[in-house]
Amino acid sequence: MTVAERRKSGRSRVLKSATANAENNHNLSAEDLIVFDAIADEGPTIKRFQPRAQGRAFPIHKPMTHITIVVADQEA
Numbered sequence: 492m493t494v495a496e497r498r499k500s501g502r503s504r505v506l507k508s509a510t511a512n513a514e515n516n517h518n519l520s521a522e523d524l525i526v527f528d529a530i531a532d533e534g535p536t537i538k539r540f541q542p543r544a545q546g547r548a549f550p551i552h553k554p555m556t557h558i559t560i561v562v563a564d565q566e567a
Contacts, residue, residue, distance in 0.1 A: 502558070509560045519564055527563035531556050 506526070513519045534555035540548040 505558045505560050509562045513562050523565045524562045525565050526560060528559075528561040530559040532559065533557070 510521050514521055534557045537553040539551040541551050543549045
């Protein structure tokens with residue numbers, strides 16, 4: 492799986508979840524939903540250390556992202 496495919500699968504997973512939540516929690520039809528807003532916020536950063544020469548340590552920061560997708564009814 493390429494990097495582009497992994498990124499696309501993450502976005503489609505969030506969109507499927509938002510659609511399912513709208514259908515189950517708010518009784519909206521999936522065919523009538525549109526993406527109203529999409530936000531990518533900064534999430535937590537995992538901090539690790541990689542051993543280096545002569546007993547030193549090199550910091551590794553692995554940033555994460557919080558993806559928020561708001562769907563709305565097309566007629567509203």
